[in-house]
Amino acid sequence: MTIATPKPKIINKEMTLTEISKLFSQNNLSKVAVFKDKRLIGTISRVDLMRALMKNVSVS
Numbered sequence: 498m499t500i501a502t503p504k505p506k507i508i509n510k511e512m513t514l515t516e517i518s519k520l521f522s523q524n525n526l527s528k529v530a531v532f533k534d535k536r537l538i539g540t541i542s543r544v545d546l547m548r549a550l551m552k553n554v555s556v557s
Contacts, residue, residue: 507532508541514549521546 506524508517510533520526521543528542 505530509533510538514546514553517541517546518550 506520506526506529508520508529508531510531512520517529520529526543528540530537531539531541
């Protein structure tokens with residue numbers, strides 16, 4: 498039984514929302530670890546990503 502992903506995808510704090518969105522969609526991810534200078538600083542979920550993307554959408 499596998500408990501953890503052998504080679505998990507990770508996000509660098511400096512990545513753009515577009516880059517993060519592509520990573521999520523290309524790898525069918527639901528949550529990813531966020532790193533800064535090789536240190537874990539948190540996680541981002543698909544819901545977190547959608548909220549951030551919606552904040553950046555301008556309604557005309």
